[in-house]
Amino acid sequence: MANIAIAAAPSNLVTPASSHQTLGGLRKRYLEDARHAIGRDEAPKSKRTAIETTPGPDIQWNPSFETYQARVEALSKLDIERPTTLPGGFPESIESSRVWTGADFGDEAKFVMRLDEAQVLEIDRALSYFKTRRPRLGLDEVSRQMFPLPTLKLKLKNISRNLHFGIGFSVIRGLDPRRYSAFDNVIIYLGITSYVAEQRGCQDSEGNMLIHIKDLGDERPNSELRQAPYARNAQPFHTDVCDILAMYVQNQAPEGGESHLASCGKIYNDIARTRPDVIHTLAEPNWIFDKHQKPAYWNRRQLLFNFKDHGPGFCFSRRPITGSPASPRSPGVPPMTEVQAEALDMVHFTAVEHKLTMQLQRGDIQLINNLAVFHARSGFRDTPMQKRHIMRLWLRNEELAWQTPEGLQRTWFEKYGDSERRKIAKWNAYAGATRERILSRSHSCS
Structure with a gap:
């Protein structure tokens, strides 16, 4: 690996073209296309020449293990000053039930709560209770009070505690969304999850409170570079920007689409034990x-x-x-360093090593502590008769939520506070999205 850059260039520093790294793969194609497509006068004066900055490491959205290994080896041969102890205040290891590996869950009963007939009937009664008041109530008003679950509520409360203080994820199984209309499925979803985490987050600048994850390639011509919620490709390990991530499966893919989870605590412990310098990099x-x-x-x-x-x-x-292929890095945005690229891929491949894979079923509600558990998915294939469709919510339990750190407070205000996007909040009971939402690079779980 040649020309490894150890320090990030300051945001206002332009690196001479003669020192550029050789570009390869998707990064080269998309950066070169962007340079031709975007005029320099579209950037502010202080950044106009930033389009000529060094493109940074060879790293992709869906990472290459071979590239990662080569980078680790190349960096190990350089005389880099690496911290040998962890940052102040960071523990040597996390001792918690949220530290696990996929092999710990041979029995899915450890994380699946199966609804019996009586519990499904209780949900149906709560749906009817809310709908009798529907002329006066909107979806935003689905709540514990308006969706009464007198016996099921204790189990849902226990799930919430498990999300915040236990293993960090759970699956509720036993619903059949085919029994309900699209609108009724949203009511049920909001009603059940209100007992887990009552506050709902706005998921984008358009005010969408509910996102339908579905491949829309057949419905939107000339949309080959769709954003991830509306495409069928695999997704690497990541988190969203919420406290609790909820996914209600309306239909599973006939092939692929497996859900992968990985314990953030396990990843931290592995890296902290062997590479404390990487913990420093990740925490900067x-x-x-x-x-x-x-x-x-x-x-x-x-x-x-x-x-x-x-x-x-x-x-x-x-x-x-x-x-990513659908959202190449914008010309003018400073690159990460090789040291950061190593750390970023180390997190992903440690997650791969310890992942739990599950095939969610129609009607499942998957709940994840977004700050304690990474998630990813396999690519999938739809057929004309069966198309993968999941409804996503971002939730927060004000009583049990982890304290939001300073670095996330602005983002959390946008999602949960009295922000401009919350003022235009809207609910879409039916799958689909605007063309702008499908193709826009600016909508991001960042």
Whole structure:
């Protein structure tokens, strides 16, 4: 690996073209296309020549293990000063039930709660109770009070405690969404999850409170480079920007689409034990998050946080950091360093080593502590008669939520606070999205 850059160039520093790394693969094609497509005068004066900055490491959204291994080997041969102890306040290891590996779950009963006939009947009665008041109530008003579950509520409360203080994930199984209309499925989803985490987050700048994850390639011509919720490709390990991530499966894919989970605590413990310098890198608040705007705009924060009373946890998605085929990094946005690229891929491949894979079924509601558990998915294939469709919510339990660290407070305000996007909040009971939402680079779980 030639020309390894150890230090990040300051955001206002232009690197001479003669020192550029050789580009390869997707990064080369998309950066070169972007340079031809975007005029330099679209960037602010202080950043106009930033399009000529060094493109940074050879790293992709869906990472290559071979590239990662080569980078680790190349960096090991350089005389880099590496911390040998962990950052101040970070524990030697996390001792918690949220530290696990996939092999710990040979019996899915450890994380699946199966609804029996009486519990499904109780849900149906709660649905009827809410619908009798529907002329006066909107979806935003589905609540514990308006969706009464007198016996099931205790089990759901226990699930919430398990998410916040236990293994960090759960699956509720036993619903059949085919029995209900699209609108009724949303009511049921909101009603059940209100007992787990009552506050709902806004998921994008368009005010969408509910996202339908479904491949829309057949419905939107000329949309080959669709954003991940609307495509069928695999997704690497990441987190969203919420406290609790909920996924209600309306239909599973006939082939592929497996869900993969990995314990953030296990990943931290493995890296902290062998590479404390990487913990320093992950916890530094200097990671560049591309906001995919014109002119080029980005923010900086860390990937690893030390949560009060809970210890280290992660919050990041790779796309704003590495770019992706659908969202290549914006010209003018500073690159990450090779040291950061090593750390980023180390997190992913440690997650792969310890992952739990599950094939979610129609009607499953998967619940994940987004700060304690990474998630990923396999690519999938639809057929004309069966198309994968999942409804996604971002949730927060005000009583049990982990304390939001300073580096995430602005983002959390956008999702849960009295933000501009919350003021235009809207609910879409039916699958689909605007063309702008499908193709826009600026919508990001960052």
